[in-house]
Amino acid sequence: MIDIENMSSKTAIKEQYKNSDNLKLRKGLHEKYSVNKVGFQKWMFGQYPFRAKIKVLELGSGRGELWNYYFENKMLQGYEMDITLSDFSDGMVDYLQQNFQGGKISVRKIDILNIPFERDTFDLIIANSMLYHVKDIDLALSEVKRVLKKEGLFYCATFGVNGTTRHLFKAFDELDVPYNHEANVSFTLQNGMQLLKRQFDRVKRCDYEDALLIDKVEDYLEYIYSMASLQGLDRKYYDTLLNYFNSQKVNGYLYVPKEYGMFVAGKEYKPDKDTDRNEEKTWTTD
Numbered sequence: 001m002i003d004i005e006n007m008s009s010k011t012a013i014k015e016q017y018k019n020s021d022n023l024k025l026r027k028g029l030h031e032k033y034s035v036n037k038v039g040f041q042k043w044m045f046g047q048y049p050f051r052a053k054i055k056v057l058e059l060g061s062g063r064g065e066l067w068n069y070y071f072e073n074k075m076l077q078g079y080e081m082d083i084t085l086s087d088f089s090d091g092m093v094d095y096l097q098q099n100f101q102g103g104k105i106s107v108r109k110i111d112i113l114n115i116p117f118e119r120d121t122f123d124l125i126i127a128n129s130m131l132y133h134v135k136d137i138d139l140a141l142s143e144v145k146r147v148l149k150k151e152g153l154f155y156c157a158t159f160g161v162n163g164t165t166r167h168l169f170k171a172f173d174e175l176d177v178p179y180n181h182e183a184n185v186s187f188t189l190q191n192g193m194q195l196l197k198r199q200f201d202r203v204k205r206c207d208y209e210d211a212l213l214i215d216k217v218e219d220y221l222e223y224i225y226s227m228a229s230l231q232g233l234d235r236k237y238y239d240t241l242l243n244y245f246n247s248q249k250v251n252g253y254l255y256v257p258k259e260y261g262m263f264v265a266g267k268e269y270k271p272d273k274d275t276d277r278n279e280e281k282t283w284t285t286d
């Protein structure tokens, strides 16, 4: 019997992210088998509107992987931005402090549901692959909106249900493997726009095209089981899943679709500049 309530609870999420091991394993699979070699984190980092002296807050930073690209880019460091990385897990905060604290980067323990900053503080706020863990999404987004400056922008990445999730759920259904359908689909590319528009005037969706081509199915299974505390998947189904995915290989590879992307949200819509006219086509304001 699957305990859905427990799996989406704060305790289960904290257990999942008590240190960076699960996250590292899952990133490893994407690095090894993704068809798009740019990489999702690098693609996202390239989209952020960095400029001199701005104040940046990242929520749910995890292993802070985005910020490796910051250190690769001397020009950005010259911008002298004030950057705060944060997470609500002690293990992640320790990791971030050991790897990023210093210079213009500070690290804080922060729960997105109660952000300890004044109204209108940040020019840029980032919350990637974490909003689907938050139970009260309206409270989380209203907290982000509160600490975002009037002209500031909020970037949040998430997954779509037509990627890895659908692939996995189809396998579980066909094999009669019990799992928790609900735990991780509370903020996706499909429902994110609607949820963000309750708080923000302008919201735009940007997609990252990618897929996985996997030759060693055991790696995929480790990835799946690394999410087990959230999905409620029993280890006894390991061999069944291994045989099933191996039987689906074509020319030695298992194809797994991916659907990832991000939303950009702003507080105020002001199409008053020439440069904004093109944006009107993609920014949703109604």
Ligand SMILES: C[S@@+](CC[C@H](N)C(=O)[O-])C[C@H]1O[C@@H](n2cnc3c(N)ncnc32)[C@H](O)[C@@H]1O
Binding pocket: 013, 017, 023, 059, 060, 061, 062, 063, 064, 065, 086, 087, 088, 089, 092, 110, 111, 112, 113, 127, 128, 129, 130, 133, 134
């Ligand atoms: C899947 S990881 C994403 C890490 C990173 N943003 C990335 O994209 O690689 C989710 C992170 O969100 C954190 N998290 C979950 N709920 C949170 C909350 N309410 N407030 C702050 N952080 C939270 C977890 O501890 C974990 O580090």
